[in-house]
Amino acid sequence: MDTDLIPMTGGGGLVSREARNTLRAVNRLKFRAAVRIAEVDASTDVTLAKVDNLTMATGTAMQQVVRVARVQRELEQLAPEASGRINFLADDHLLGCAELMSDLRRELRRNR
Secondary structure, three states, X not given: OOOOOOOOEOOOOOEOHHHHHHXXXXXXXXXXXXXXXXXXXXXXXXXXXXXXXXXXXXXXXXXXXXXXXXXXXXXXXXXXXXXXXXHHHHHHHHXXXXXXXXHXXXXXXXXX
16 A cells, blocks of 8 residues: 555646546655554553453452451451441442442543
């Protein structure tokens, strides 16, 4: 696609109207193709950035859920009578993380 057309000139060195029109049409096609390729490249870059960010956020959310679970276990050993309340708070934390992850996914889909 990188081949350049060289117009043929007649005896006077002038390029025919048909040759000029053909060259313009080919150049327009090349330009449109280059723009489409650039759009696809940009879309790919955006998608990869979204995947990276979603992965980072998911990993962080999982780490925090594990952190709360560890603290939950320790606190339940210290005060078994509060295990129901502690479990409620741990579950609420998990649901909050899940809600935030859902919000992030929706926002990433919306921002194209």
